[in-house]
Amino acid sequence: MKAVFLTLLFGLVCAAQETPAEIDPSKVVGQWRTIYAAADNKEKIVEGGPLRCYNRQIECINNCKQLSLSFYIKSDGTCQFFSEVLQRQEGGVYFIEFEGKIYLQIIHVTDNILVFYYENDDGEKITKVTEGSAKGTSFTPEEFQKYQQLNNERGIPNENIENIIETDDCPP
Template sequence: MKAVFLTLLFGLVCAAQETPAEIDPSKIPGEWRIIYAAADNKDKIVEGGPLRNYYRRIECINDCESLSITFYLKDQGTCLLLTEVAKRQEGYVYVLEFDGTNTLEVIHVSENMLVTYVENYDGERITKMTEGLAKGTSFTPEELEKYQQLNSERGVPNENIENLIKTGHATGPDNTPGKMHKGGEKDDTILDHSGDLWLIHEDVEGWVHLSGCEVRGKTE
């Protein structure tokens, strides 16, 4: 069984490096927001899907030998703040254990745009997906065209693109408050803000909507 897993992992790493990119590691760390995601198995990234997440920050550890990735995940109405560490295999390909085994490759990075290519193995099948991140809250037309080009190169259908910024940064129709968890521990700092429940979260320096994973503005 171990040999089969290692063979699969090697195959995933090799597949992730089909089109090597010139990456400037100094541009990887920062506050990033996910704008788009796409996958050949779209069920994984739709609202409520196990691989649908909302990036907040990426940090390099030991000159990017590992990546510390902070993101929000909605689980049955609960907004979870998680930090996971992805370990480098070679190049800018990393392995991350989250909802299965993931190989994550940084395939494009600029001052305001970062794109990852991920292959997720959940024990049954491999899902190929991309995530388009920005420093702001949108892509320019040129950035969107670049993202679509990268999808085509990796065999990820552009018709499966999901716009995550609409759900990750805007309060949805359901304002029923959930619970906010940080690192598995409940944080009870709650403020009544314009009729909705919000949480002041110092780590991301913003207001976090308890049901919508929305972060808005800076804390005082």
């Protein structure tokens, strides 16, 4: 019953969000660095948190029906490399089991920035997270303003934004 409720809740949340345009694979593919992350449960994304990701590479597989993500997570100060393949579901949502269940959407992409929104269900709580990545090592003021707007639209407080790039000392 809990699974049915969570599925319904997730469907309603997705329906209430701005529907992203079809993904342009040429803009998604490449090397990306996580610049910012924000969450409604900030403990998940603080330094050493289980969802503090240091993105490196994104590839579209089969016209983006699958996404291959390469990233690091730090545990006790040690960078641990992950390469995961996410499966596309209805409505452009990707699913993966990582630190629970993650339902991920690409909600904004340009030539220089990419923003993920995902919900992490760890079995006890659902945490809403955004990750802003760039092809470089920073956002312009306009890009940061857009990132803040995307957080506001999803009910994630901007005071919960973490500057991820400042602690990124994992290998390229």
